[in-house]
Amino acid sequence: MNFAINRSMMRATVGLVAGAMFALTAWPACAQLGGMQTATPDAGSEAIANNTLADAGIRIRGWTDEGGTAIREYATRDGLIFAYTWQGPTMPDLNRLLGQYQTSYRAQAAALAGAGASLHALRVALPDVVVDSGGQMRSYVGRAWLPAALPPGVVPADLP
Numbered sequence: 001m002n003f004a005i006n007r008s009m010m011r012a013t014v015g016l017v018a019g020a021m022f023a024l025t026a027w028p029a030c031a032q033l034g035g036m037q038t039a040t041p042d043a044g045s046e047a048i049a050n051n052t053l054a055d056a057g058i059r060i061r062g063w064t065d066e067g068g069t070a071i072r073e074y075a076t077r078d079g080l081i082f083a084y085t086w087q088g089p090t091m092p093d094l095n096r097l098l099g100q101y102q103t104s105y106r107a108q109a110a111a112l113a114g115a116g117a118s119l120h121a122l123r124v125a126l127p128d129v130v131v132d133s134g135g136q137m138r139s140y141v142g143r144a145w146l147p148a149a150l151p152p153g154v155v156p157a158d159l160p
Contacts, residue, residue: 032099033084033129034146037061037075048072056153065092069140074159076151083145085159089138094131098144101129105144130156 031037037059048060057077064070069088075081086092095102108124109131121134133142143159150156 031073031081033081033097033101033144034099034149035081037073037079037081053154053158056151058151058154064088065090067092071097072160074145076149080149082149082151083143083156083159085141085143087141089140091133091140091142094144098129098131101126101144101146105129105131 048062053060053074059075059077059079060072061075062070062072065088067088067090069086069090069092071092072085073081074083074085084092084097094105098105104126105124108126109122112122112124120136122132124131128148129144129146131142131144133140135141143156145156145159
């Protein structure tokens, strides 16, 4: 009997410890599209040099998400996040990246899918946000940006 109680307590303890470790793991705390980039880099993120955009005063940070997808965050000199790009084996969490724009994006994406859009590429172009996404299993690429927030001299083609 004591063995059974000790065993169940051990399982509960291991479960609590595992849950706490998962909750405390340092994932990059990204802001969302249209939000403000933090002044100091988030844990797990790194500054990425890009000469074309550095001349325009753009700050670029990158990280790899839980699924192994490389994500880049583009912010103005003042810290406004105006774009994200991604490439990797899984789609990133677009709810997390798009923030306030995800509802209108999802509605338009569903409408396009219902109209027979391509299975491998999707472009949702709304007045306030544009999302290009494509690829096939284990090879996804995409970008999302705010057209009105693109800094002068920066065009979507500059977002690799």
